[in-house]
Amino acid sequence: MLGMPCAHANASGMGGMRAAGDLVARLEMTRGMRLPQAKAYVAERLGVEPAALSDPIAMADVRAELGLGRVVTFEATYPDAPNAIEAKFRIAELLDLPINCVERFRRRAGIRERTTQTR
């Protein structure tokens, strides 16, 4: 663990949901978008510069404001904020990107209309 995933994450990773790595990943995976385009797309949607997408301090504020889910730690818990499947509803809306499990959750829970993005 320390030698491989942690080393890569620290050496070259975007930080996942500590920053905006998960959001950029969705554009690459779902749309086949190359990295510069994916970063530009997400940055535009978040209203930040692409360089901020790997900044955990800047992105914590953005994720909190937009309800995109944050890493929960012993020192910082967010019991009243969106996370996991809840946050993915907002991510799908924000990125204008279908997320498979969100669509299925919506159907299975009987949610008929798309959720509205709130800030």
Add this chain to the structure above:
Amino acid sequence: MGDGSQVLMTRSEIKADLEEGTAAAASRAKVAPLTDSELDHLLDLYASPSRFTGVDVGDEVVLTYDGSGSKTVATRTQDLQIYEQMFGADTVELGTADYSFKAVKTILGYEAQTMRDAQLVLTVPLHYGAMPNLGLYSRPDGPVPNWSELLPLGRIEEARAAQQEAVEYAVKDMVQVADAMWEAGADALDFDTAGAAGDADFLATLKAVEIIRARYPDLGIELGMAGEFVLGMHGELEYEGVRLAGLWPADQMRLAARAGATVFGPAVTVHTGKSCAWNVARALTIVKPCVEEAVIPIHMNVGMGVGAVPMSNYAPVDAVSRASRACVDILRLDGL
């Protein structure tokens, strides 16, 4: 070294290994060697005495992880949460210990249920990963004659027929797993170590990807290779008029994209008897044309025994971080 052991080298010895590694790759793969400035940068990275290194701020890339949901320390779903919450993983991947589509098929309901449940508690994208692993379809593990036994006997046509029959079984299994994972809410599939059993293995993967892409336009599909060169175990198989045996990463990528993959993962295996410097120069030289011509994101395989990461269960972080940075700095990858 490529086996993970420590070795003391002078700067000039590292320089010589870098030059030898890129020359070996250029000769073998018939591609251009790395430029002087690229070799200089690698020399700075690999001659540095620092324990750790990383890309410049702002140059970070998306990371995909096979094996992140494999029940290493807790339940598989908890392992995925550990990667997401503690390791800062950009994406995670659910898989089973017998990491092959054929094996997955027998426990598919259980795997799909785990996918569905994991999606409820994760925020980052979740792949389902497995290997095409065509060898499992040959006797005694599978239904078709064993081509590895037939080939040494000179029974070439029988060996080829067996591989072609295995392709059809494998495609059916991969599509069946994809159907179930899509229904369970997967974000993406990872076809890991495609081509491990040669050109028929790669063909099966391409055919499966083509069917799955047609069925599920919004499903992410990552196609990662087993090695730098597609072995011609059959020798005559083609996909869309392109002979598969002997393909190097750039051509592999083109076919993966044509089949419908959204991410391609080139792999270059490590020579355990050579230094990490030699291995990184060789790997980057082979993959560079693939990235330059890429039409989809390229996530190079930089894990145990591939992409200049030592072939060891306990890879030293100095070797991994150098390989990680070198791949991003030189190749401008979309991810690892």
